[in-house]
Amino acid sequence: MAIERILFTTKFREDDYQTLLELTELQKVGLKEIILLHVIPREEVAYVPFGGYLKERALELSEGARLRLKEWEEELQIRGFKVKVMVEIGEPVAKILQVSEEEKANLLVIGRKRSTYHLIPEISERIVSRSNIPVLVYRKIVHFEINGEIFQRENTKVFTKPLFATDFSAPSKRAINFLLNFKDLIEKIFIVHILKEGTFEASTEEALNRIEEEKKAKLCQVLKDFQAHNLKCSIFLGIGDPSKEIIAYAREKESTLIAIGKTGKGLLESILVGSLTKSLLHRSEIPLLIVP
Amino acid sequence: MALPGQELPVFSILPFLGMLLSIALFPLLAPRFWHRHYGKISLFWAVITAIPLWIWFPSETTHTLLHVFLAEYIPFIILLGTLYVISGNIYIQGSFSGRPLFNTLYLLIGTGLASIMGTTGASVVLIRPLLRANANRRSKTHLVVFFIFLVSNIGGSLTPLGDPPLFLGYLKGVPFFWTLNLFYPMILCTASLLFIFYLFDRHLYSKELPKEVVNENNYSFTIKGFHNIIFLIGVPIAILFSGNFHLPSITFLGIDRPLQEWLRDIILIIMGILSYSLTSQDIRDKNEFTFFPIKEVAILFFGIFISMIPALSILQAGKEGPLRSITENLTTPIHYFWITGLLSAFLDNAPTYLTLLSSCLGHFYTDLEVKEALRLLILERPNYLLAISCGAVFFGALTYIGNAPNFIVRSIAEEKGVFMPTFFGYLFKYSLPLLSPLFLLITIIFFRV
Incomplete structure (x- = not known):
């Protein structure tokens, strides 16, 4: 589109x-x-x-x-x-x-x-x-x-260095396609996935490594999607509170935009645990692109 | 521990008059100022009512204020708010064509629904489909005027849900189904007005070219948010439950209230929340739903409820109170019908109803508790209550300021580009010529001694 x-x-x-x-x-x-x-x-x-x-x-x-x-x-x-x-x-x-x-x-x-x-x-x-x-x-x-x-x-030249936060869901895939519309403006794209603390079970270092490898493989797949369009990219896998980690990484890399796919949450879930979108909306000073 | 009305000075009712005059005059004389500051003005009248009362009768005032707030104001706002929310979650869609017969039937149905949904809820839900159906008509002002007469006022006369004064009466002790006694006066008004409307609309319609009234939208008739009908039915059931089940009282902040009344209020709130959360936002958007009008009503009625305390206490004191000259001269149902009516037309009808009801109880049953006095009034002199109820509900249609839904309907219509007459235009061109003969007829048929 x-x-x-x-x-x-x-x-x-x-x-x-x-x-x-x-x-x-x-x-x-x-x-x-x-x-x-x-x-x-x-x-x-x-x-x-x-x-x-x-x-x-x-x-x-x-x-x-x-x-x-x-x-x-x-x-x-x-x-x-x-x-x-x-x-x-x-x-x-x-x-x-x-x-x-x-x-x-x-x-x-x-x-x-x-x-x-x-x-x-x-x-x-x-x-x-x-x-x-x-x-x-x-x-x-x-x-x-x-x-x-x-x-x-x-916030200037917002599309030059976007950070793309992915959870590998369908909306995230749609966000990739949407971001590609801006490829002529993008200098570098940061692809990020944050493992939310407390949501994965890894009792040993070995188990944690296995999860990390699995997520990194997925990140590499996203990387390839962007590289196929001759875009300069890097990947990052973090652990912690997703919105805080995403914002911290975006600040560190002087990212100009945070792009995410909007994942729909039920009313109850949204009230009880909030959503990444909501949290980023409240916390981020960096422009946000939310793709449904 | 009620306030001793016989000891209160007459000037203690001045803030109440100030409040009512503010509602009557500010929207006419300084609408922008009023729109911005009505909350502060309402609070001002409430505060200057309460402070002197506190100085004169500290413990009685505290008790009365808490009682008015917990047992009258909060339930009143909860009912209005619940009906408003539920109604706002129902959207009527259809390829209606604004022909005279359709418009007349629509007004008839709206009049009937007003007693179930409340005049505010029915007005908000039903005015937009009517305007859409008549979008291609040149003459629309009369539609809105008759809608105000019938749906926003007269239609609300059959149940305590219909119009705020009747619910206040219910809270004071009038039985839920007693208001069905207004059926005959209501039918007389409705039938006459619909007949006049049909002739008038047909006359105007015949002057317009047929192509101008064709509605090109092709929607099948649908009620979206239909599940809210369950909540609409639930509201009177909750109210009937509170009136017919007698559970022990609960004391909160020194105020005794029967458990069933607390339960009723909680059930109403839950139904409002469920209605809101189970209905798509798209339906509310289509209805252009906003909480703003109900917030306005809540703010204004806070001032009204507090500032009318001295007036009600004095009137309840009847022959022993400082306004005995007034209460002694109100002796027949005709007096009550016309005085309640004329005051309701220019002041808000809910406080007017309570004021005149208090005056009537004070006149006939000075030394009795309100509930007992009401019971006797209904038993021995039901025509007085009928006169006050009819006066409050019917005369609310006489001006834009007579009843809250009037201004909501006017606002929606004007926003949609319908030319609406000024305050005096409405009064002299429409309401006085059409309604006053009807009110005379009601007087002759129902209240002649």
Whole structure:
């Protein structure tokens, strides 16, 4: 599936425009059309208690958003993109998913809330968990915290050094295929598998070695898949908390993107143990690509 | 340990008036300010009600506040919330065509469902399919207006689930099935309004070109989230259970409540959670479901429940209270019907119902406990309760602010591009000309002495 059409959602955060411009590099891999979407949460203009609907406020907000997006549209058109501007009123998650489906976008790009602890707001989590198309969670400027210290990171050229975290599942295989869309932008790809502590039984060193060998063999197979497309790759097998290990490794290797396949979990399991996707959404300052 | 209403000064009801006037005037005069700050305003009136009461009667106030909160406010919000969630998980799909007969039947069915789903739930679920069915019609305002009359108000009169005032009455001790006594006035209103609606809609329809009303969507009729019907049936069963089984009381924070009432509330919460978790998010998305309206109702009613405490206590004191001149002059069901009604039209109908009910009990049964007084009222003077109930439910349709679902329906309709009249436009063009003759007829038939 080529990346010909992306849906870029904006809440007009200070770096949204810069984030959008960063994505124009996707032109090199076939991007032709960008849909710009701003959703005005229904609660801002509707359900005034015992009042009704704030028609004038809705018009003001819609028109304000449209004017800003028109300016972005002009810049993108100069760069050779076809652009569609959409301003909608509704429940943001539902509306974004509805538009992504109706417009047949190949990639959905959503931002993330600037925060010192929870880097991801609940809304992004809900979009990621329900989207049927790949989602790129990306902001150019991100503030994050390590051991109580606040850092700022500038995410540029996000597709140059992706880290691909695999669990060898079907969604992971789909993620490989999707990542290959960006091969002309990728300089090196880090293929990672983390053995989750406490989830495998290895009472002896010999048993552990056997598991390691088995996983490394699988990693090598993934490596070959990428190398077949002339991509420079390396593999890493780790043990520990998957999201922490993935982020630590990505930081160490100055990776520009973390890509994963979305594994569906039941409601109960998701509540009790969480999911890797959710955990990465909360912890990672590095852009995330989640492929369903 | 109730508050002594006979000792409370008249000015202690000022915060209640402030609360009700805020609901009536802010949405008209400063809607943006109100939209942003209604929570703070509600809390403000609650606080300035409670502080003086605490200073005058510390222990009685604490007890009353806890009682109102635990035994009235929480169950009230749980019921509204549960019905709202369950209703929001049901989606009606079909290639409906907005022809007069269909619209009339739809309103009739909606009116019937309102007593089961609650007016809020029925309004939220049913307004969007009606608007979709009539998407190609030029004239839609009248559809929404009659929908507000029938589904958002009058239809909710047959059970305590239907309309908030009736549930508050149930919490005070009105038997669950007593509200079926409203059947005849309700049928009179419904039949008359549907007849007028059909003629009016047919007239407007005939002026539109046939091609404009054809609905091109080709969906078969489906109710998605059908399993939620089980929960809708479960709600009245839970309420009936709490009214008919007598288990020992449990004391929590000094407030005695029968175990069956706690169980009822827990069952309702569980049904709401199950309904939400067993239903696909896609259905809620199609219904454009959001918790926001019910959150608004919860916040506003917190202020209403607290600020109406002095007014209810004074009115319950009847002839011994400082408002004896008012309570003594309310002597016939006609008085109660029209006073409850007119106040319900411009203030919210739930607190108005309780206020007038308290006044009536205070007038006839000053020295009795509320439940005992209610029992006697139903036995000896049922027409008074009928008048208060009809007034509260029917007159809620008279203005946009009479009942919470009115504003939700208006908001949804306006968002969908339907032109809705202003507050006074609705009042003078639609509700007064159509409803006031009906209310006069009800007075003559049911409440004439």
